Amino acid sequence: MLDVCLLGTGGMMPLPKRWLTSLITRYNGKSIMIDCGEGTQIALREAGWSPKPIDVMCITHFHADHISGLPGMLLTMGNAEKTSPLLMIGPKGLERVVNALRVVAPELPFEIEFHELSEAEERISFEGFHIDAFKVNHNVICYGYNIEVERQGKFDAAKAKELGIPLHCWNKLQHGEICEVAEGRFTPDMVMGAARKGIKVTYSTDTRPVSSIAKYGAGADLMILEGMYGEAEKYANAKAHKHMMMEEAARLAAEAQPKEMWLTHYSPAMPRPDEYMKDVKRIFENSVAARDGRNVTLLFEDE
Amino acid sequence: MLDVCLLGTGGMMPLPKRWLTSLITRYNGKSIMIDCGEGTQIALREAGWSPKPIDVMCITHFHADHISGLPGMLLTMGNAEKTSPLLMIGPKGLERVVNALRVVAPELPFEIEFHELSEAEERISFEGFHIDAFKVNHNVICYGYNIEVERQGKFDAAKAKELGIPLHCWNKLQHGEICEVAEGRFTPDMVMGAARKGIKVTYSTDTRPVSSIAKYGAGADLMILEGMYGEAEKYANAKAHKHMMMEEAARLAAEAQPKEMWLTHYSPAMPRPDEYMKDVKRIFENSVAARDGRNVTLLFEDE
Numbered sequence: 274m275l276d277v278c279l280l281g282t283g284g285m286m287p288l289p290k291r292w293l294t295s296l297i298t299r300y301n302g303k304s305i306m307i308d309c310g311e312g313t314q315i316a317l318r319e320a321g322w323s324p325k326p327i328d329v330m331c332i333t334h335f336h337a338d339h340i341s342g343l344p345g346m347l348l349t350m351g352n353a354e355k356t357s358p359l360l361m362i363g364p365k366g367l368e369r370v371v372n373a374l375r376v377v378a379p380e381l382p383f384e385i386e387f388h389e390l391s392e393a394e395e396r397i398s399f400e401g402f403h404i405d406a407f408k409v410n411h412n413v414i415c416y417g418y419n420i421e422v423e424r425q426g427k428f429d430a431a432k433a434k435e436l437g438i439p440l441h442c443w444n445k446l447q448h449g450e451i452c453e454v455a456e457g458r459f460t461p462d463m464v465m466g467a468a469r470k471g472i473k474v475t476y477s478t479d480t481r482p483v484s485s486i487a488k489y490g491a492g493a494d495l496m497i498l499e500g501m502y503g504e505a506e507k508y509a510n511a512k513a514h515k516h517m518m519m520e521e522a523a524r525l526a527a528e529a530q531p532k533e534m535w536l537t538h539y540s541p542a543m544p545r546p547d548e549y550m551k552d553v554k555r556i557f558e559n560s561v562a563a564r565d566g567r568n569v570t571l572l573f574e575d576e
Numbered sequence: 577m578l579d580v581c582l583l584g585t586g587g588m589m590p591l592p593k594r595w596l597t598s599l600i601t602r603y604n605g606k607s608i609m610i611d612c613g614e615g616t617q618i619a620l621r622e623a624g625w626s627p628k629p630i631d632v633m634c635i636t637h638f639h640a641d642h643i644s645g646l647p648g649m650l651l652t653m654g655n656a657e658k659t660s661p662l663l664m665i666g667p668k669g670l671e672r673v674v675n676a677l678r679v680v681a682p683e684l685p686f687e688i689e690f691h692e693l694s695e696a697e698e699r700i701s702f703e704g705f706h707i708d709a710f711k712v713n714h715n716v717i718c719y720g721y722n723i724e725v726e727r728q729g730k731f732d733a734a735k736a737k738e739l740g741i742p743l744h745c746w747n748k749l750q751h752g753e754i755c756e757v758a759e760g761r762f763t764p765d766m767v768m769g770a771a772r773k774g775i776k777v778t779y780s781t782d783t784r785p786v787s788s789i790a791k792y793g794a795g796a797d798l799m800i801l802e803g804m805y806g807e808a809e810k811y812a813n814a815k816a817h818k819h820m821m822m823e824e825a826a827r828l829a830a831e832a833q834p835k836e837m838w839l840t841h842y843s844p845a846m847p848r849p850d851e852y853m854k855d856v857k858r859i860f861e862n863s864v865a866a867r868d869g870r871n872v873t874l875l876f877e878d879e
Contacts, residue, residue: 286652289622311648312615319592337647337680344640345614349589373679377640
């Protein structure tokens with residue numbers, strides 16, 4: 274299972290009662306955060322998540338509302354006694370930007386490793402997760418991210434017995450390792466079924482609608498997409514500043530067919546995003562105007 | 577009159593329901609802010625103050641909890657259509673630190689002027705205010721600040737008439753200018769009484785108690801001082817990390833005799849600073865364990 278929490282839903286600037294857009298997910302004791310604007314560490318605390326197990330932090334782009342909370346977050350992770358390294362993933366220039374911001378957070382008890390994205394699509398695998406970064410279309414270089422948890426096939430105990438595989442080999446085979454013993458050489462494919470459907474969350478904000486979003490979101494358990502504006506008269510504005518309308522997000526969801534789509538990154542001038550949901554749901558029924566702290570535990574299919 | 581609002585009262589890290597310590601004051605349409613940690617722009621909005629008229633920003637020192645909110649605050653000031661320059665005052669290195677943080681806020685519609693403090697005590701005068709910076713004792717270079725509004729003497733209309741000063745000279749003389757006309761040469765000292773008591777606010781946090789604080793706070797209308805810890809057993813900690821105990825702040829206030837003293841910059845581990853106020857008030861009666869958003873309008877003596 275994968276725990277998911279959308280810590281905030283604001284765009285541009287944090288507001289009283291609306292944190293900036295940031296996502297955190299947790300699987301097997303490891304947390305991945307996407308975006309960290311001003312106040313995200315408070316939102317995290319409010320949501321009851323610990324800053325210590327954050328092992329990966331993905332940044333979509335270098336506008337302040339997506340990264341300005343980083344120095345405080347890093348210090349708070351340090352105060353929580355994090356010592357394991359933090360992997361940071363983001364557009365080219367990431368190390369320069371993070372090091373500039375660290376002028377007020379120079380000393381940390383953990384290392385930061387940088388993965389700067391240089392391709393339009395990249396996959397980074399990390400302890401059972403796959404993180405896919407895909408380029409979107411904003412007025413600066415910006416990426417969307419997929420977080421995917423793979424699930425291996427079922428172990429076929431009856432077959433293992435039938436093949437006379439000794440019991441002390443079973444665990445190895447379940448973990449994808451070959452077991453070579455007096456009885457023979459046993460490989461995982463002998464007893465493991467085909468890989469089963471995993472869990473997939475797609476996150477993309479600060480972009481015009483582009484096909485990569487629908488491609489990566491195809492069949493996702495959850496898509497989280499920018500819904501900067503609801504009012505039709507803001508369309509010119511969205512185009513000019515390369516943001517996404519709520520209905521445009523819905524059309525991407527209609528194409529990708531995730532189980533559910535949450536909207537986020539609302540304009541500070543839009544106090545009640547719910548108002549536009551009737552039209553949004555007409556395009557993609559399972560749409561939600563998410564509020565800060567919205568969370569879900571996504572389960573494997575037969576869990 | 578001078579409006580004063582203590583936007584937050586937290587130290588180290590912002591918490592749900594406790595913003596980081598920051599002060600804003602307003603006089604004659606001009607605002608001065610001291611310190612700007614993560615979330616200060618939200619606290620400002622919550623308190624109902626505008627970011628646009630902030631003309632001066634003083635930074636006590638370069639720890640993240642006092643300056644990490646700057647990039648977001650600058651962008652929000654820009655979004656509020658501020659175009660007049662911002663004067664920033666802080667320790668040596670200010671321009672370097674601010675420019676590093678501006679990696680995520682490079683474009684602003686207003687200029688930033690830097691005043692880097694190099695002396696132990698400096699006075700900067702600005703449109704009817706005096707800002708006094710005085711060095712305190714933290715583990716990095718740190719300053720306290722006085723904000724003082726001067727008040728000139730009363731205009732003596734009877735005397736002006738007696739001296740035969742023409743009416744069109746009065747306004748000039750009231751504004752400290754000489755008036756030279758056919759009737760003679762008239763100077764302000766002929767009709768203006770002695771300068772009257774102004775308004776003074778003293779702000780100092782992140783320091784061991786030092787004599788400069790009591791010196792600058794002498795007779796202040798309001799002293800705002802660090803009260804990092806209340807529990808006596810935290811004294812070694814306070815000394816080691818160069819912070820101030822609540823009772824130490826009270827002793828400085830007892831020496832300086834301001835009208836009132838507010839405590840701020842509480843440790844995140846101290847949820848209820850009120851608990852220690854009995855002992856604090858025994859040392860200085862007019863002490864308050866301030867909460868976020870505490871505000872007051874300080875009046876001239878006979879206003």
